[in-house]
Amino acid sequence: MHATTGKTTKPAASVAFATASLLTADDIAPYLADVLADGDARALPLALRTVADVLGMAELARRTGLNRETLYRTLSERGNPRLDTLDAILRAFGLRLSVQPAPQPKPRTRRTHALRTATA
Template sequence: MVEKLIPYDPAEDLTTDEAIEVFLADAFETGDARYIARALGVVARAKGMTKIARETGLAREQLYRSLSENGNPTLETTIAVLKAIGFQISGKRAA
C-alpha cells in the first residue's frame, strides 16, 4: 500500500498571536538568519502577504523573495514586517 503525502504549510496553523509568538521565539532562539527570515515569511503569509506589503510599503514580490528560504532581508525590512504583524525585534508581542 502506498501512502500519499500532502504538503504541510505551517502558515495554516498560525491563527493566533500566541501561536505566532511561540513560532517566532523558536526561530529567534536558533540565531540562524535564514531560518528567521523564512519564519517571518511564514507569518507574513499567515497574516496575508498583500496586507503586509500594504502596511510596510514594500512590494509583495520583494517580500516573498526576501522572506524565502534563500532570502536575505535587510534589517529595515525585518523591522517593518515585525511591526506590521504586531511584534517587535525581540520576537515578543508588542505592547
C-alpha cells in the same frame, strides 16, 4: 519522492503551509522566538514567510509599504532581509526587535574534565 512522477518533493513547502494554517495572531511571537532560539539565522526569513501567509502577502505589503515582489524575494530561502525590512514586517504583526543577553555555557568542572579524560 513523489509516487507518480518520481520527482523529489519539497516537504518544507507543505510543512510551511500546514504551519501557517495552524498559526493564530497569538502564536506568531512565540513561533518566531522558537525559530530564533534554534540559532539558525537563515531560518528567520522562512519563518517570516510562514507568518506572512497567515496575513496574506498583499495585506503584508499594504501594512509594510513594501511591494509583494520584494517581500517574496526577501522571505525566500535565498532572502537576506535588511534590518529596516525586518522591522517593518515585524511591526505589521505588532511585534518589534529586541536584544537580550545570550545564555552563557556552564563552566567545566575539574571532575567533569577528569571523567572525560579517564573514559577517552
